[in-house]
Amino acid sequence: MLNRSIKKIGFVSAFILPALLIFGYYAGGPLIWSIHVFVFLIIPLMDYLVKKDNENIAKEAVSQVAKERFYKWVTFGWVYIQFAVLFWGLFVVSTIALTTDEWIALVTGMALVTGGIGITVAHELGHKSDLLEQFYSKVLLMTVCYMHFFIEHNRGHHVRVATPEDPATSRFGESFYSFWFRSVKDGYLSAWDLENERLRKRKISPFSFSNQMIQFHLITLLFILLTFFVFSWIQSRWVWEVPVFFIAQSILAFSLLEAVNYLEHYGMERKKLPNGFYENVTPLHSWNASQRISNFFLFQLQRHSDHHWFASKRYQVLDHHEESPQLPAGYSAMILVAFVPPLWYYLMNPRLQKWKEIQAMESV
Template structure:
């Protein structure tokens, strides 16, 4: 698949003018954006899942530039969407407003969330802070703690609330994952501060930053569009959080780490994540679909993530967004995924 700066930029930024036009003027523009990130993307991924590419992958500086562009665009789109859906534009209950809500919400839950998940692992404080800010803007600040300090440490074990169990439906998983994420974030930050002389109320406490950032965003929504803006913002955040949680459900479903002779979990490897080779959704989600490589090299440039061949790693039968949609209906999920899981284990 193409891995250049231009390829990632075109695929991720293409629907934004349509979404902004829809927020300001309504009409068919948001429907075109929604069709692109759903029907067009799923269709191309299904019929042309792989695309060869011989050029060099984008360097870290180029990847960082796009990450920063997407973060800035995220905030602008979020505020304009809140204003528009709260009554400044078409409104939430119009046809164009429904398309805007879904299209912008998919951008927040798939592009912005993928950007944040990559940035919170970075060594550079300013890039890590940018990832934290993205999560906070979607009322999910605790993920900046859970992602690097819980999920990447305990993935595939009972200690990771983001790992879904075999036979567990999405609707059984959701409350466990959401509440477990909050609990483990609080536990980790409490442990991290135990060795510090600073009081718990010091501003360096990430939990205070998450809470303060959430209050700031809620006030911003209120100032931008009044009480209606507050409602719209909460609904957009809930939609984005649902997508993040479904992605967690799909990408580790039923994959567990065995215990070694000493009773310790084996090290995380490429067999503990479901991957998807589909090139267009990979560009759209900043290679989050190449999930094994994300766990192996979380701080590396997302543009350079490797995609091991089918058979070497667990590989989803369809693209990640399509599998996320299937997960919403547990009987269909079981019909599609459980035989696939068994086949992988047999192989």
């Protein structure tokens, strides 16, 4: 019970990031980089010092914990906090003459909020059948110009993961930068194909407002235009800073998502069966990280194997699997490693090869 209570507190830790972003801006000087130092230095350090979390909730308690409203309220609360912080950022860039350093710090810091945590929450909510949770997921994705993720991730990635057909599965020997271009482009095109196919099965023209991809583009464009005109009206001038800031943080935010995608399935392959289909997804097809602190901030996204095994499972009851491949560090540290391909290959290729050899031996 004590461990569960501690975890409850831990899942609220994500709200530290927007607080650090705002604090850093008003504190000024080097402190404007507070959120960056926290994410890429303090969290990895805490991950290293704090014992890993390999414990799972007892089977008899899973149903009860999955239904506890606290965990849902945390994700719902994030939606409103993110919107408040985003509008604060738009207000700052449209009313204050920022230096280049301040611009860079605010744009990248905002991306850590909207991409590092926001898309993680959108991912969690987007897998649920509840219409309100799906709505909140789409709203969060709208704030990073990546609404098509709702279609491609749920109906594409989860079906094709760890196969050559999946844009979001990074290949062995593929750099993050090559992966980013392929995943962004092919994931977007796949979302169009999936939605067009859905409409054709219902005998509805893809060139209609029933097409969610058309809806998503219009909603995002309207949001950008609305914020632009509202802030322009407030300032009595055309505030070019608003769309520039919004689009810049969006690109960085979904790039963080793609960096996480790169980590999660690097080199993973499902066997193709004689009937032409691939073997079922198992806990063996995703990289995991058991670092306790980063799992708090990411709502246990690092227990990624269990998420792919049971996509609708709520974050608070995701399980650790001993047989799953393990990253050497949590996501915030491994993202930095992925940005340096030679270092990534040095750390990950031997681990991947060794893990595959172990799996081959165990399957004999």
